[in-house]
Amino acid sequence: MPVSAEDPYESWNRKVFTFNDTIDRWVLRPVAKGYRTVTPDIVDRGVSNFFNNLSEIRNFTNSLLQLKGESAVVAFGRFTFNTVFGLGGIFDVANAFDLPERPEDFGQTLATWGVDSGPYLMLPLLGPSTPRNFGGMLTDGFMLPSAWNTVDSPEWYYLRALQIVDKRADLIPAESFISGDQYTFMRNAFLQRREFLINDGKIKDDPFASDDDELMLEDF
Numbered sequence: 001m002p003v004s005a006e007d008p009y010e011s012w013n014r015k016v017f018t019f020n021d022t023i024d025r026w027v028l029r030p031v032a033k034g035y036r037t038v039t040p041d042i043v044d045r046g047v048s049n050f051f052n053n054l055s056e057i058r059n060f061t062n063s064l065l066q067l068k069g070e071s072a073v074v075a076f077g078r079f080t081f082n083t084v085f086g087l088g089g090i091f092d093v094a095n096a097f098d099l100p101e102r103p104e105d106f107g108q109t110l111a112t113w114g115v116d117s118g119p120y121l122m123l124p125l126l127g128p129s130t131p132r133n134f135g136g137m138l139t140d141g142f143m144l145p146s147a148w149n150t151v152d153s154p155e156w157y158y159l160r161a162l163q164i165v166d167k168r169a170d171l172i173p174a175e176s177f178i179s180g181d182q183y184t185f186m187r188n189a190f191l192q193r194r195e196f197l198i199n200d201g202k203i204k205d206d207p208f209a210s211d212d213d214e215l216m217l218e219d220f
Contacts, residue, residue: 053089
C-alpha cells in the first residue's frame with residue numbers, strides 16, 4: 001500500500017482505528033442506541049442544544065483570536081439569547097433571530113495563524129485528528145474560558161459522559177452514508193470537514209476524494 005504525504009502513519013492509524021471501533025461497537029454505540037430508544041426527541045434535542053450552547057464561549061473566544069468580529073458577535077448573541085430565553089440553552093431560540101451557529105475552535109485559530117496541519121492521526125478513544133487539531137483541542141479544553149469551569153465534580157463527569165453519549169447518538173443516522181473502506185471514509189470525512197470549517201465553508205480540492213464519495217459534511 002503506497003504511503004501518502006497526508007497519512008504517512010496509515011499502518012499505525014488503522015490499528016488504532018480498529019481499537020476504537022471495537023470499543024465503539026461493544027460499548028459506546030449500544031449505549032447510544034439505548035439512549036436514542038428511551039429518550040424523546042424533544043429531550044434529545046434539548047440535551048444537544050444545551051451542550052452546543054456551552055460551546056459558544058469557545059466560538060466567541062476563537063472568533064476574537066481570528067479577528068472575526070462578526071462571528072464573535074454572533075457567538076455572543078447566541079449564548080446570550082439561548083441562555084436567557086432558551087432556559088439555559090435547552091432551546092435554540094437564537095435561530096429565530098437569524099443567528100446560526102458558527103463553529104470556531106483553537107485548531108481553526110492555529111490554521112488562521114499559519115500553523116501547518118501535520119499528518120493525519122487516529123488517536124486512541126479520541127478518534128480522527130491531526131497534530132494541529134489535537135493541540136487546539138487541548139487548548140480549548142484546558143486554557144480558554146469555558147462554562148465547564150463552573151461545574152464541580154462529580155457532576156462534571158456525569159455531564160461529560162452525557163455529552164459523549166448524546167453526540168454519539170446524533171451520529172448514528174449518518175452511519176448509513178458510510179461506504180467502502182470505513183477507515184478511508186472516516187479519514188476523508190474528517191479532513192474535508194476540517195477544511196470546510198477552516199475555510200468558512202469553502203472547499204478546496206481534496207487529495208483523498210474520489211468520484212464515488214458522497215460526504216455529508218454537516219454530520220461529521
